[in-house]
Amino acid sequence: MSVASAVREDRLWQRHADMAKLGGTPKGGVNRQALSAEDAAARNLLAGWATARGFAIFTDAIGNLFVRRDGTDAKALPVLSGSHMDSQPTGGRFDGMYGVLAAFEALEALEDAGVKTRRPVIAVAWTNEEGSRFQPGAMGSAVFAGHNDLHAMLAVRDWKGVVLKDALAETLKAAPAPLRKGKPGFALDGYVEVHIEQGPRLENEHKTIGVVTAIQGSRRYIVEVTGDEAHAGTTPRAARKDAFHSALRIAAAMYEATTDAEDTLRFTIGRVDVSPGSPNTVPGKAVFTIDMRHPAEAVLEVHEAKLAAIVAAGAAPCIAAIERVTAVAPTNFDPKVIDLVRAKANALKLANMDMPSGAGHDAMHIAKLCPTGMIFVPCERGVSHNESENATPSDLAAGARVLAEVLADLANR
Ligand code: GLV
Ligand code: MN
Ligand code: MN
Numbered sequence: 475m476s477v478a479s480a481v482r483e484d485r486l487w488q489r490h491a492d493m494a495k496l497g498g499t500p501k502g503g504v505n506r507q508a509l510s511a512e513d514a515a516a517r518n519l520l521a522g523w524a525t526a527r528g529f530a531i532f533t534d535a536i537g538n539l540f541v542r543r544d545g546t547d548a549k550a551l552p553v554l555s556g557s558h559m560d561s562q563p564t565g566g567r568f569d570g571m572y573g574v575l576a577a578f579e580a581l582e583a584l585e586d587a588g589v590k591t592r593r594p595v596i597a598v599a600w601t602n603e604e605g606s607r608f609q610p611g612a613m614g615s616a617v618f619a620g621h622n623d624l625h626a627m628l629a630v631r632d633w634k635g636v637v638l639k640d641a642l643a644e645t646l647k648a649a650p651a652p653l654r655k656g657k658p659g660f661a662l663d664g665y666v667e668v669h670i671e672q673g674p675r676l677e678n679e680h681k682t683i684g685v686v687t688a689i690q691g692s693r694r695y696i697v698e699v700t701g702d703e704a705h706a707g708t709t710p711r712a713a714r715k716d717a718f719h720s721a722l723r724i725a726a727a728m729y730e731a732t733t734d735a736e737d738t739l740r741f742t743i744g745r746v747d748v749s750p751g752s753p754n755t756v757p758g759k760a761v762f763t764i765d766m767r768h769p770a771e772a773v774l775e776v777h778e779a780k781l782a783a784i785v786a787a788g789a790a791p792c793i794a795a796i797e798r799v800t801a802v803a804p805t806n807f808d809p810k811v812i813d814l815v816r817a818k819a820n821a822l823k824l825a826n827m828d829m830p831s832g833a834g835h836d837a838m839h840i841a842k843l844c845p846t847g848m849i850f851v852p853c854e855r856g857v858s859h860n861e862s863e864n865a866t867p868s869d870l871a872a873g874a875r876v877l878a879e880v881l882a883d884l885a886n887r
Contacts, residue, residue, distance in 0.1 A: 477881075478879050480583035480878070501861040509602065520599060527585060534654045535656075536624060539651060543595045545592050545593040552595065554664070555598070555666045557572070557836060558614075569670060572668060580597070581595060591886050600613075615836035659843075668851070671851065682851065684828075685815045692766070693802075698761050699717045740832070741766050764796075766778075808845035811847030815849055818879040
């Protein structure tokens with residue numbers, strides 16, 4: 475029996491259905507934000523499945539959860555595969571979860587096919603990839619790779635003021651796993667992440683597998699505008715320092731400055747907080763987030779300068795500041811891993827195409843540590859970060875088959 479043929483579509487689909495109940499929303503999506511009770515429940519479910527199959531589980535100081543299938547050579551570096559189980563507040567059932575469940579399915583397929591590998595194969599669920607509750611996103615993989623400082627991340631607060639360290643302690647109390655002591659991170663021989671595409675290209679081109687070549691660069695910012703609270707009924711316009719009004723002018727200028735003819739630059743204001751949030755008080759503070767992405771670092775650099783100039787020029791009569799929260803340079807994946815993914819897709823007779831990723835993934839951090847690649851499968855109408863996100867059982871199984879073959883190959887090198 476080949477490893478690919480040991481991948482079971484029904485088992486993989488059922489695991490998605492079981493996970494979708496944890497944080498399931500009435501509209502059919504999930505709200506399973508990082509380090510919530512729902513995240514802890516997902517960790518427990520995965521850990522239970524792993525233990526039942528005889529795989530070892532362990533966690534690290536940022537809460538990344540690992541499932542290990544031993545190799546025959548105790549000294550050989552492991553091959554790693556996974557993604558994330560946290561979701562957007564109105565997220566879908568497949569973003570991230572598919573990559574974790576496909577990696578776990580690959581471990582089970584190796585086991586069922588009776589394939590021994592020289593290297594250990596480890597499945598991972600990275601902590602807080604989405605970055606919607608705690609910023610920055612891709613946090614677990616960034617700490618693992620040494621790109622973000624563990625202690626700085628433990629001190630991060632969510633929008634309600636909860637400190638990440640406390641939320642992590644609660645999560646690990648509710649979902650205990652043996653702790654790998656010391657700083658997160660260990661040497662790896664390779665990393666492969668599977669994900670739904672989150673865009674429409676594969677579906678439009680009738681391809682089952684995306685051979686991912688790169689991830690575009692991304693930056694996130696917070697803009698804080700400070701004005702003065704005042705009475706909405708009595709304070710003349712000229713005497714107001716309306717923080718929302720200044721934020722609105724700044725935002726409008728930013729949309730203008732980031733509109734390009736080719737529609738390549740991605741600019742999103744995804745969260746606006748106005749306080750004190752009373753209908754009859756002129757807002758004293760307005761805070762908004764910016765997410766900006768482009769395949770070329772130089773373009774991000776130029777536009778960062780434009781955003782800073784707009785904040786400086788547009789704040790009056792309030793004051794405003796822009797702070798960069800994250801900057802991740804564009805990632806090019808390893809040519810050998812890219813070739814291997816394509817070769818395995820071809821061998822399985824799965825229609826495929828090379829493509830870059832518009833979305834960010836944990837793979838962008840791990841690519842700095844070891845040869846890394848990604849595998850995409852189509853999602854319905856390209857919709858993601860939406861509760862209606864959907865994918866077919868057969869496409870999910872196809873991606874898991876390519877992954878299982880790639881991992882078996884890498885783990886025997
Ligand atoms: C990941 O969810 C991203 O924002 O690209
Ligand atoms: Mn994701
Ligand atoms: Mn996402």
